[in-house]
Amino acid sequence: MVDFSDTRFLAFLIFDIIAISLAVWWISRKLKSKLEEVENRKKRKK
Numbered sequence: 001m002v003d004f005s006d007t008r009f010l011a012f013l014i015f016d017i018i019a020i021s022l023a024v025w026w027i028s029r030k031l032k033s034k035l036e037e038v039e040n041r042k043k044r045k046k
Helices: 008-044
Strands: none
Touching: none
């Protein structure tokens, strides 16, 4: 079982959650930007 009273464990847990959230946000932003780039290229070719 997990001991939530361990402050070091909680610090690592919070750090990991923040790091994963930032990574997902950054990747989704990059993906959205690339998709917009491709759509703009397709529009220009028509």
